[in-house]
Amino acid sequence: MKAVIIANGPSLTAEDVAYCRGRGLVIAVNDAYRLAPFADVLYACDGDWWDHHVATTVEFRGSKWTADDEAARRYRLNHVKVRPDLVWSTDHKAVAGGGNSGFQAINLAVHWGYKDIVLLGFDYQTGEDGEEHWFGAHPDGLRRQSQYREWVRRIAKAAPLIEAAGARVTNCTRRTAITCFAKAELQESI
Numbered sequence: 001m002k003a004v005i006i007a008n009g010p011s012l013t014a015e016d017v018a019y020c021r022g023r024g025l026v027i028a029v030n031d032a033y034r035l036a037p038f039a040d041v042l043y044a045c046d047g048d049w050w051d052h053h054v055a056t057t058v059e060f061r062g063s064k065w066t067a068d069d070e071a072a073r074r075y076r077l078n079h080v081k082v083r084p085d086l087v088w089s090t091d092h093k094a095v096a097g098g099g100n101s102g103f104q105a106i107n108l109a110v111h112w113g114y115k116d117i118v119l120l121g122f123d124y125q126t127g128e129d130g131e132e133h134w135f136g137a138h139p140d141g142l143r144r145q146s147q148y149r150e151w152v153r154r155i156a157k158a159a160p161l162i163e164a165a166g167a168r169v170t171n172c173t174r175r176t177a178i179t180c181f182a183k184a185e186l187q188e189s190i
Contacts, residue, residue: 001114002023002114003025003027003117003118004025005027005105005117005118005120006027006028006029006120006121007029007102007119007121008031008121008134009123009133009173009175009176010131010134011173011176012121012123016174017032017035017036019186020190021036023190024116024118024190025041025109025112025114026041027040027041027042027105027109028043029102029121030044030101031053031135032121033057034056035134039062040063041064041105042062042063042064043064043065043101043104043108044065044066045101045104046067046068047068047070050071050074051071052139063078065077065079067104080094080095080108081093081095082094082096082097082104083096084096087154087161088107088161088162088165095111096158098151099150099154100146102119102121103151103158106162110167114167115166116167116168117167117168118170118172118189119169119171119178119181120172121173122171122176122178123177124148124151124176124178125148126146126148127175132146152177152179155180156178156179156180169182170182170184172189172190
């Protein structure tokens, strides 16, 4: 079973996202649902993100997930607990924090039994012109300083545990700072 997890790095393209349609479980992380309205899952850990986007996600037909208790109650979202103290979670009721929603979506996919995971939009760095995401910057109130170096460190530390869980991760991100997973072209991977 294959899962494609689409994050929001600046190298993400609409063409790559469109290619993923119908090629496995598609998990859109945060704003990636805007390029992938066909996704099976929308995951955004932060309640502030849901407060800002809930009106624009009404038409999204896939399942919606968050780690924020209040947002889950308020917007009737599926909820998973985040354990920021863990490198990787084997407890199916929780995901490791990893510092970002994309990392947590990987943990969810493994919990759900997906053994072949493809990453897209996992740049973990700014773009060539300093851009933060494929869509630019988050609006005021949602802006946070991305901790790219820390995220790279955390995912590298989790990589052997992901492999020990029986999952193979392939990074098809066009421009990425992640080096702990095999890198491949998207069309070769799904």
